[in-house]
Amino acid sequence: MAAILNLSDLVNRMTGGNSGTPENLFVHKIPYIAGTIDTWATGFLYSCWKYDGIPGPGATPTTVAVPTKALAGALPLTNAGGGREKWLVQACLNASVAADCPMILAYDRLLHIGGLDGTSTSAQTVGGTLTRGTGYVGNMIFVEIYTAVGTTARTITASYTNQANTAGRTTASTVFGGTAGTVGNDANLMIPLPLQAGDTGVKSVESVTINLSTGTAGNFGVTIARPIFWATSGGMNTRDFTTGPGGMFLIEADACISFAQFAGSVTEASLVGMLCTVEN
Amino acid sequence: MALADFNALRALILHPHSILHYYRTVTTNVAGEFPLTSSWFASPLNLAPPTTSVALDGANAGAPRGSAYPTNNSFITKVNGIRTVPTGSAEATNNAKSQTGLIIDRLNHSGGLSGNIITSQTTNLPTATLTRYTSGVGVYAALHIITSVGATDSVATVTYTNSAGTAGRTGTIVWAANTPGARTFYPVPLQADDLGVKSVESVVLSVATGAVGNFGVVLFKPLAFIPMDIQGRVLDCTQIPGWNSTVEAGACLEILYAGTGNEIACTIELASV
Numbered sequence: 001m002a003a004i005l006n007l008s009d010l011v012n013r014m015t016g017g018n019s020g021t022p023e024n025l026f027v028h029k030i031p032y033i034a035g036t037i038d039t040w041a042t043g044f045l046y047s048c049w050k051y052d053g054i055p056g057p058g059a060t061p062t063t064v065a066v067p068t069k070a071l072a073g074a075l076p077l078t079n080a081g082g083g084r085e086k087w088l089v090q091a092c093l094n095a096s097v098a099a100d101c102p103m104i105l106a107y108d109r110l111l112h113i114g115g116l117d118g119t120s121t122s123a124q125t126v127g128g129t130l131t132r133g134t135g136y137v138g139n140m141i142f143v144e145i146y147t148a149v150g151t152t153a154r155t156i157t158a159s160y161t162n163q164a165n166t167a168g169r170t171t172a173s174t175v176f177g178g179t180a181g182t183v184g185n186d187a188n189l190m191i192p193l194p195l196q197a198g199d200t201g202v203k204s205v206e207s208v209t210i211n212l213s214t215g216t217a218g219n220f221g222v223t224i225a226r227p228i229f230w231a232t233s234g235g236m237n238t239r240d241f242t243t244g245p246g247g248m249f250l251i252e253a254d255a256c257i258s259f260a261q262f263a264g265s266v267t268e269a270s271l272v273g274m275l276c277t278v279e280n
Numbered sequence: 281m282a283l284a285d286f287n288a289l290r291a292l293i294l295h296p297h298s299i300l301h302y303y304r305t306v307t308t309n310v311a312g313e314f315p316l317t318s319s320w321f322a323s324p325l326n327l328a329p330p331t332t333s334v335a336l337d338g339a340n341a342g343a344p345r346g347s348a349y350p351t352n353n354s355f356i357t358k359v360n361g362i363r364t365v366p367t368g369s370a371e372a373t374n375n376a377k378s379q380t381g382l383i384i385d386r387l388n389h390s391g392g393l394s395g396n397i398i399t400s401q402t403t404n405l406p407t408a409t410l411t412r413y414t415s416g417v418g419v420y421a422a423l424h425i426i427t428s429v430g431a432t433d434s435v436a437t438v439t440y441t442n443s444a445g446t447a448g449r450t451g452t453i454v455w456a457a458n459t460p461g462a463r464t465f466y467p468v469p470l471q472a473d474d475l476g477v478k479s480v481e482s483v484v485l486s487v488a489t490g491a492v493g494n495f496g497v498v499l500f501k502p503l504a505f506i507p508m509d510i511q512g513r514v515l516d517c518t519q520i521p522g523w524n525s526t527v528e529a530g531a532c533l534e535i536l537y538a539g540t541g542n543e544i545a546c547t548i549e550l551a552s553v
Contacts (some may be wrong), residue, residue, distance in 0.1 A: 008285030015553075016288075024522045026382075026420065026502040028316065028467050035433055035454040042437030052454055056422070056469030072472040093523045094380040094396045107537040120510065198455045235506050238519045272316070272380050272538045274505035274521040 004087070004280050010242060013278045014089065016162035018148040019082055025075055025275040027093065029053035029259060038188055041181040043131070045105070045190045047144055047223075048259040048271065049073050058258070060146045061114035061221055065127035065180025074109070074256040077277070078184030085280040088228065088249040091239045093273035095261065100269035103262035106253045107225040108132060110139065111205075115223035116151025118177060118214040123159065125209035126222045130204065132252040133226040137164035137201040142223045143169060143191040143208070150215025151185070153178030158193050158208045158222065163201030170196055180243040185214070190223070190260050231273070251277055281526070281553040292551035293357045293516055298521040300344035300548045302535055309363050310352045318424055318465040318498075319544050320386065329426040330496060333390035333440040336532035342386075343532045344548060354550040356383065358505050359515045380538045381506035383522075383548065385531045387412060387419065391496035395429025395489040400439075400482045405497065407480045410530040413501050414480035416443035421468040422498045423453060430483070430490025437484050438468045438497070443476035454487065465498070465536055503527060505535040506535070506546075 004010050013020025029150070031054045033039045048071070049058045058073020067078055080086035086186060095101030110133045116124045133139050141158050157177035161167045171193035175184040184191065205222055228249050229239060241248045251257070261271060283289050304319035320342050321327050327342050338343075338349040390404040413419050421440055434455045441447045449470040470477070480497045504522030506515065517523035527533075528549055535544050 008287070011283050011286050011289045013282075015282040017284070020282070022524050024418075024502070024504075026467075026523050030315070034453050035435060041544075052452075052469070054467050054469050056451060056472070070473040073473070076470055076475055078475065090521045092507055094507060094538070096380070100289075157551065192441075236513065236515075236519065238505075238507055238521055240518055270315075270538060272382065274382075275440065276521050276524070 006189055007070060010089065010278070013280060019084060019279060021081065021279045022279045023078055025077055025277070026054060027075065027259070027271065027273040027275065029271040031270065032058060033057065038268060039181070040266055040268050041186055042263055042265050044183060044186060045260050045262050046188050047190045048224065049262060050188065059220065061112040064111065064113040064126060066111050066131050067109050067130065067256040068276055069256055071256060074244060077251070077255070077257065079253045080264045080279045086251040086277050086279050088251055088275060089241050089262055089278050090276040091229065091231070092237060093231035093271060094237065095233040095269040095271055096266070097269050098198050100265045100267045101271070102264040104231045104233065105260040106228040106231065106275070107258060108228060108252065109223060109258045110226055111224040112221055114146055114219060116208065116220050118210065118216055118218040118220060120211060121210055123209045125207050126205040128204065130224065132255060136203045137270070139191040139202040140225050140227060141205055141226055142204055143176065143193060144223050145185065145218065145220045146187045147219035148180055148185055148187050148216070149177045149218035149220055151177070151179055152215045153184055154210050154212045154214050156208055156210050158205050160205045161203040162195070162199040163203060165203060176210060258278065283553060286360050290519070292355065296357055296549035297354065298347050298350045298550040300346040300533065300550065302344040302533065302548065305543050316382065316465040316467065316538050317463050318534065318536055319463070319509045320465065320534050321426065329445055329494060330389050332389045332404050333406070333408040333497065335388045335411045336386050337411070337530040338532055340532050341535070345425045350527065350550050350552055351529050352552040353529055354552040356520060356523045356525070356527060356548060357517055357551045358549040359506055359520060360547040360549070369432055382502060382536045383504045383506060384536060385412060385501040385527065386534045386536050387499040387501060389424065389496055389498045391494055393424050393483055393495045395493040395495065396487055397486070398485050400484045402482045405481060407497055407499050410478060410499065412530060416476040419476040419499055419501050421477045421480050422500060423466045423468065423495055424498050425462055425464045425493065425495045427494040428491065429455070429493035429495060432487055432490040434489050435486040438480055439482045440480045441478045442474040443478055445478065447481070449474055
């Protein structure tokens with residue numbers, strides 16, 4: 001696909017010329033799940049997947065699936081038409097109080113699974129096949145805790161295939177489980193799993209393994225995510241992707257855009273923003 | 281009305297067609313309060329609350345005032361001095377607050393719904409026919425609290441017709457913990473894969489909140505997102521996500537905000553091709 005030629009081409013497309021089909025996507029997430037406020041612990045990343053607001057809440061995943069924009073929880077958007085591509089050109093995301101949520105992640109939720117067991121020490125199958133993010137570079141693995149697991153801290157690793165199609169890679173051992181509200185155990189926590197040294201992405205996750213039982217099955221899952229951008233809350237934080245870090249981001253067809261919030265305190269914050277796209 | 285090139289945009293920024301001023305003082309918002317805050321009925325205008333759903337336009341008493349209102353579709357080219365005055369005295373504390381503004385086109389609004397009725401409420405509904413963004417794409421519904429409802433947690437289910445004309449779609453809002461107070465504004469989530477709202481037909485609460493209060497339905501079009509702080513800034517379109525939203529002729533602009541503060545003052549410049 002041809003690049004956007006220059007600033008004039010961008011302005012023309014953003015205002016509807018040349019089939020630019022601009023779409024500005026409104027976001028408003030509040031940290032409630034089915035009427036109950038989530039509980040944050042300072043210093044951790046919390047998934048907005050199940051949070052109320054706009055987009056509406058998603059459900060806890062079960063079997064492995066590739067979520068799309070049609071799934072509850074995904075940001076409503078229109079696929080690019082006429083053989084064009086859809087690009088993120090400008091965005092702003094802010095928390096209701098910056099100190100409570102100083103950083104926000106917007107990402108394409110490429111694959112997810114739930115229903116994994118915090119007491120099982122067997123390799124728990126993840127599987128599935130990506131239909132987006134198939135360049136694999138930049139894809140990340142997260143463990144998401146849907147219902148708290150046990151209070152005995154253990155460690156978890158994922159066995160995955162990397163961006164170069166090399167299987168049998170293993171993430172760094174990461175704390176999993178433990179006292180409620182700690183780094184390894186809180187409902188709606190998103191725990192990033194560091195890739196094996198030298199890897200830059202993920203093609204698939206074959207399984208995850210806990211070294212020992214945490215004591216409680218709970219419900220956790222694995223999410224493969226493709227980060228779109230990180231936003232810092234507060235002040236003048238508009239992101240211009242045409243000239244700023246990261247460049248314009250390709251929003252793939254059927255992208256399932258969701259968000260995560262970094263807790264700067266134990267006081268939960270809402271999330272408001274807008275993502276601006278254009279087609280080329 | 282696409283702009284041909286950068287020079288065309290530059291011309292609009294340098295020569296706006298409309299310069300509109302928006303000012304309200306509002307009751308201090310609660311830090312971290314999760315719904316957005318609407319300043320529509322606040323001082324100094326103290327507008328009367330609506331009853332029957334009525335379509336709004338730029339002639340409405342609540343719309344910003346200034347130079348001639350745009351008669352053609354426009355873009356937002358500049359926002360000058362948008363600010364809030366947060367509570368608290370320490371500037372460091374104030375700067376920690378996000379103070380996020382959202383410019384919307386308030387398309388229609390209604391009132392007269394009760395916080396104590398748990399059957400389907402259709403008072404002053406369906407919402408008035410859209411006179412702008414008539415496809416409904418990108419249009420959202422919200423419940424706006426005119427007089428506080430009660431403190432008992434409740435779930436509001438809003439039934440609407442989506443932009444494809446499909447009726448019976450639903451979105452839910454949870455009223456929990458904080459008593460929904462006057463000025464709070466609750467955008468309604470769309471059902472999965474919907475792109476907008478054409479009309480709202482009814483609202484039903486799961487539980488009586490404990491007070492009748494008064495709330496209604498607003499249909500609105502989010503236009504642009506304004507990051508702001510206490511100093512007030514001049515923002516051109518490169519800093520305004522959504523500047524390229526088409527502001528349709530006759531728009532009734534309002535500024536919603538998230539965060540703490542007790543004053544909104546800004547100038548919005550619009551220009552049309």
